[in-house]
Amino acid sequence: MIVPKQVIRTKRKSIALIINSSGELIVRAPYVVGDSEIRAFVEKKQMWIKKKCSAVKAFDEKHLSMTIAAGETLVFLGNEYIIDILDGKQIVLDGNKILIPDDKNSKEMVVDWLREKAIILLLKRTDKYAKVMGVEPGRIKISEAKTRWGSCSYNNxxxxxxxxxxxxxxxxxxxxxxxxxxxxxxxxSKDFWLSVKSILPTYTEQKNWLKTNRKLMEMI
Ligand SMILES: [Zn+2]
Incomplete structure (x- = not known):
């Protein structure tokens, strides 16, 4: 039996079950519903809970730690590339494959390759949008962050x-x-989001994508 990691009481009207990104069960319940009623509800929904929890864990196993080996996948610009290991000195994209040199430091090579692509791309996109928006950013740094995709300092x-x-x-x-x-x-603020929307009218899609794919970004 999977029991709740946390029960959160709110002004809501019904009990809701949430499986968080760590595969844990969180219950949201109205103030008036007692512990025994919550327990009964959780018991009744065990099938659903187990299914959801194992789906989260299966996703983690596939994505959480990237293995550089033939047949494994690497995500680049939102696409999955199948890894092939061969003799050679450089990483090359070939159709839906990524060819990686046979090297004991292959993971570092992949990270360096991704970082290099990121620098070029992020500088280009920042330059493009800064011009479109008529703003002037200060320095642009490419970071090793795993939980924060971007930031803007007080000095821009x-x-x-x-x-x-x-x-x-x-x-x-x-x-x-x-x-x-x-x-x-x-x-x-509201004005901030309006200004994002004026440039990217459907930005909520991308914002949600980042939320649902947070795990993917922690895998390397
Ligand atoms: Zn922000």
Whole structure:
């Protein structure tokens, strides 16, 4: 039996079961519902809970730690590439394959390759959108961050995680525009989001993509 990791009481009207990104069960319940009623509800929904929890764990196993080996996959710009290991000195994309030299430091090579692609791409996109928006960012840094995709300092220095290069172009653009909008708005006010929306009218799609794919970004 899977029991709740946490029960959160709110003003809501019914009990809701949530499986978080760690595969744990969180219950949201109205103030008036007693513990025994929650327990009964959780018991009744065990099939559903088990199914959801194992789906989260299966996703983790596939994505959480990337293995560089033939047949494994690497995500680049939102696409999955099948890894092939061969003799050679450079990493090459070939159709839906990524060819990686047979080397004991292959993982470092892949990271360096991704970082290099990220630097070129992020500088280009930032430059493009800064011009479109008529703003002038300060320094642009490419960071090793795993949980924060971008930031904008008080002095308008921008920082972007190279791991963004695993996301689709549209998501990368969203993060770039988001940080550039912070040059004018140092908060997440209504005006801030309106300014994001004026550049990327469907930005909520990309914002949600980042939320659901957070795990993917932690895998390397
Ligand atoms: Zn922000």
């Amino acid at each position: 220095n921008l920082s972007f995680a190279w791991r963004l290069v695993m996301c689709p172009y549209s998501v990368i653009d969203y993060v770039v525009v988001h940080e550039l909008c912070h040059i004018e708005h140092k908060n997440h």
